[in-house]
Amino acid sequence: MYEPRSRRRLHPLFVLVMLTIAVLYGFRQGYVPLRYLPIPALDLNAADSWFLDLRLAALKRDRTLCATAVQSPVIDASAVADMPVDNGCGWTNAVQMTNAGGARVSVDKMTCDTAAAFAMWMEHEVQPLAKEHLGSSVKSIQHMGVYACRNIQGSKAFTAFRSQHARANAIDVAAFVLGDGRTVSVVKHWHGDSAEAKFLHAIHQRSCRYFRVALGPEYNAAHHNHFHFDRGAFRRCT
Numbered sequence: 001m002y003e004p005r006s007r008r009r010l011h012p013l014f015v016l017v018m019l020t021i022a023v024l025y026g027f028r029q030g031y032v033p034l035r036y037l038p039i040p041a042l043d044l045n046a047a048d049s050w051f052l053d054l055r056l057a058a059l060k061r062d063r064t065l066c067a068t069a070v071q072s073p074v075i076d077a078s079a080v081a082d083m084p085v086d087n088g089c090g091w092t093n094a095v096q097m098t099n100a101g102g103a104r105v106s107v108d109k110m111t112c113d114t115a116a117a118f119a120m121w122m123e124h125e126v127q128p129l130a131k132e133h134l135g136s137s138v139k140s141i142q143h144m145g146v147y148a149c150r151n152i153q154g155s156k157a158f159t160a161f162r163s164q165h166a167r168a169n170a171i172d173v174a175a176f177v178l179g180d181g182r183t184v185s186v187v188k189h190w191h192g193d194s195a196e197a198k199f200l201h202a203i204h205q206r207s208c209r210y211f212r213v214a215l216g217p218e219y220n221a222a223h224h225n226h227f228h229f230d231r232g233a234f235r236r237c238t
């Protein structure tokens with residue numbers, strides 16, 4: 001005889017856990033406007049901001065908040081028009097950046113939260129550590145690109161997925177030009193015991209507070225000559 005299967009009910013605890021995860025993901029990815037969060041807007045001048053990651057995330061989709069927070073002298077940046085995402089490539093709420101933490105940098109588009117993270121890292125970590133280890137400040141930054149409509153490279157498990165570069169949400173930093181004329185590069189100075197190596201290791205380690213993903217030469221061969229920084233959904237610091 002046919003007996004209908006009893007309908008399974010979701011356990012209330014499971015529903016609660018899933019809802020909590022969804023809400024936290026919403027905060028983390030900037031889907032929840034800052035006015036619904038009990039935290040103040042980000043001040044790029046403040047090195048020791050509490051809930052820094054959430055306050056950076058709040059800039060991601062809020063153009064007005066971005067324009068208010070992203071101000072000189074920590075950063076020189078201006079808004080650029082959106083490029084609607086097509087086939088996994090494009091950008092939203094991006095800025096053009098010419099100066100970060102007192103150093104020249106040429107970026108034609110980068111998501112607001114990643115640009116703010118980059119400027120804070122330059123201002124509060126890179127510049128003080130350059131003075132400490134190298135006796136000079138950083139005058140300009142050489143990078144290998146921000147936006148690129150491509151998949152992840154160098155790691156077999158992820159090559160089917162779009163890179164954060166495809167959303168202008170990442171930067172590959174290759175070298176730092178100092179005020180005294182020296183150039184410190186990841187490819188030349190990462191290994192060894194020199195002051196330059198100590199500087200590079202220190203700034204890489206301190207970058208994890210600002211970026212969600214910070215990869216360098218220790219991660220894989222594809223990163224032997226640059227640091228990759230992004231503010232995607234994952235977290236990894238290697």
Ligand SMILES: [Zn+2]
Pocket residue numbers: 165170171172227228229
């Ligand atoms: Zn990269």
